[in-house]
Amino acid sequence: MAFFRNISFPEPLLFVAGEGVVLRQPQMTDYGAWATLRETSRAFLTPWEPIWPADDLSRGAFRRRLRRYAEDLRTDQSYAFLIVRNLDNVLLGGLTLANIRRGVAQAGSLGYWIGMPFVRRGYMTAAVRAIIPFAFDTLRLHRLDAACIPTNTASMRLLERTGFTREGYAREYLCINGIWQDHLLYGRLRDAKRGK
Numbered sequence: 625m626a627f628f629r630n631i632s633f634p635e636p637l638l639f640v641a642g643e644g645v646v647l648r649q650p651q652m653t654d655y656g657a658w659a660t661l662r663e664t665s666r667a668f669l670t671p672w673e674p675i676w677p678a679d680d681l682s683r684g685a686f687r688r689r690l691r692r693y694a695e696d697l698r699t700d701q702s703y704a705f706l707i708v709r710n711l712d713n714v715l716l717g718g719l720t721l722a723n724i725r726r727g728v729a730q731a732g733s734l735g736y737w738i739g740m741p742f743v744r745r746g747y748m749t750a751a752v753r754a755i756i757p758f759a760f761d762t763l764r765l766h767r768l769d770a771a772c773i774p775t776n777t778a779s780m781r782l783l784e785r786t787g788f789t790r791e792g793y794a795r796e797y798l799c800i801n802g803i804w805q806d807h808l809l810y811g812r813l814r815d816a817k818r819g820k
């Protein structure tokens with residue numbers, strides 16, 4: 625992990641470097657690329673995400689989103705990143721480490737999306753691999769959770785190839801695309817590399 629300062633942003637921006645990708649805090653200057661990529665990818669993403677509010681892609685909603693992200697980061701509740709390509713700074717997608725539970729849990733939940741033009745090129749694998757040391761070493765978490773709909777083959781493959789283990793099945797776990805949907809539950813422990 626590293627920090628750098630930006631003149632228009634008083635706080636140091638958080639960023640995490642991965643193989644070919646960089647995960648960094650979203651800024652207002654990302655609005656155009658973000659809204660364009662989300663709009664282009666709408667039909668691809670909406671089956672797997674909560675319903676998008678009518679004004680979701682507006683500049684005002686993006687501004688509110690950034691305020692919420694900043695407050696969540698400040699209070700150690702959630703860490704939202706955009707994923708950009710190292711080579712040319714092109715926006716690829718997003719990844720969020722959310723619902724951080726401290727105390728006896730020391731856990732967080734992983735969520736992610738890639739823009740449709742960039743699917744199946746290994747970008748999300750690189751992003752998840754980069755967030756793992758951030759979660760376990762920088763944030764000192766003990767466990768990462770993730771959940772996906774059983775028909776989401778891409779998400780299942782992604783989690784399995786990044787060291788997550790399928791641990792369970794939760795009925796009507798999340799309201800996705802307007803429907804309470806069953807989910808497969810995955811987990812990755814801090815010591816996964818030691819065979820857990």
Ligand SMILES: CC(C)(COP(=O)(O)OP(=O)(O)OC[C@H]1O[C@@H](n2cnc3c(N)ncnc32)[C@H](O)[C@@H]1OP(=O)(O)O)[C@@H](O)C(=O)NCCC(=O)NCCS
Pocket residue numbers: 668669672735736737738739742743744745746747748749750771772773776777778779781782785
């Ligand atoms: C899940 C998602 C983030 C994967 O991103 P990606 O950058 O395409 O993933 P990668 O290229 O790193 O590939 C990861 C694995 O998934 C596989 N994969 C990707 N898309 C796939 C598809 N449509 N069908 C089957 N496997 C797929 C890849 O082949 C790879 O596995 P493998 O090496 O065993 O072949 C992307 O498909 C996405 O954004 N989906 C819509 C939103 C979503 O599902 N969010 C998560 C909700 S739980």
